[in-house]
Amino acid sequence: MSKPACAGLDALTQLIEPYVSIRANPLVDPICVDGIGRIARALRRAYHGGADREARHDMSLASLFGGLALANAGLGVVHGLASPLGGSWNAPHGALCASLLPHGMAANVSALRARASQHPALERYVAIARLLTGRNDATAEDGIDSVQALCAELNVPPLSAWGITEADLPGVAEKAARASSMQANPLPLTGGEILAVLSAAL
Numbered sequence: 001m002s003k004p005a006c007a008g009l010d011a012l013t014q015l016i017e018p019y020v021s022i023r024a025n026p027l028v029d030p031i032c033v034d035g036i037g038r039i040a041r042a043l044r045r046a047y048h049g050g051a052d053r054e055a056r057h058d059m060s061l062a063s064l065f066g067g068l069a070l071a072n073a074g075l076g077v078v079h080g081l082a083s084p085l086g087g088s089w090n091a092p093h094g095a096l097c098a099s100l101l102p103h104g105m106a107a108n109v110s111a112l113r114a115r116a117s118q119h120p121a122l123e124r125y126v127a128i129a130r131l132l133t134g135r136n137d138a139t140a141e142d143g144i145d146s147v148q149a150l151c152a153e154l155n156v157p158p159l160s161a162w163g164i165t166e167a168d169l170p171g172v173a174e175k176a177a178r179a180s181s182m183q184a185n186p187l188p189l190t191g192g193e194i195l196a197v198l199s200a201a202l
């Protein structure tokens with residue numbers, strides 16, 4: 001997986017997680033929306049054509065906005081898992097986040113529907129889907145599918161590519177539950193749900 005793909009998908013994760021986090025706030029909402037829109041129109045272009053200055057400009061702004069957003073609103077399950085994984089395996093942070101992102105989004109959407117169906121993060125997942133697909137009728141699932149397709153196009157490898165095995169996952173899930181990023185996830189996930197995100201990304 002190339003460095004631009006890692007950096008670009010980490011930037012996307014750093015905009016999506018603050019936008020749905022329990023600490024989401026009016027300071028970061030507009031920069032998350034703007035940044036996700038920029039990534040939707042620029043990441044593929046920047047990846048396939050490194051000389052596309054307009055696309056790279058959009059990506060650098062999106063990356064800056066992601067940094068500002070995470071500092072002011074926190075992150076979530078994807079970074080909660082990327083942290084213990086990055087500490088134990090020699091894998092690029094962006095590659096770890098990218099492989100976990102669609103599965104972390106799916107786990108949150110499903111847990112919110114089951115346990116907090118009025119939670120504002122659910123509408124935010126729909127807004128993310130509309131930004132990513134450019135379609136006003138997109139659902140939260142369409143957003144997850146869109147991230148999955150983007151990861152495939154940018155050649156995001158599964159976690160197993162870094163030597164991570166099924167047997168490693170329970171220990172990682174346990175550490176992730178205590179990670180600081182996890183505390184800002186839109187709702188607490190169960191140990192089983194965290195493990196399922198890892199298994200899906202393996």
Ligand SMILES: [Zn+2]
Pocket residue numbers: 010013014079093097
């Ligand atoms: Zn990150």
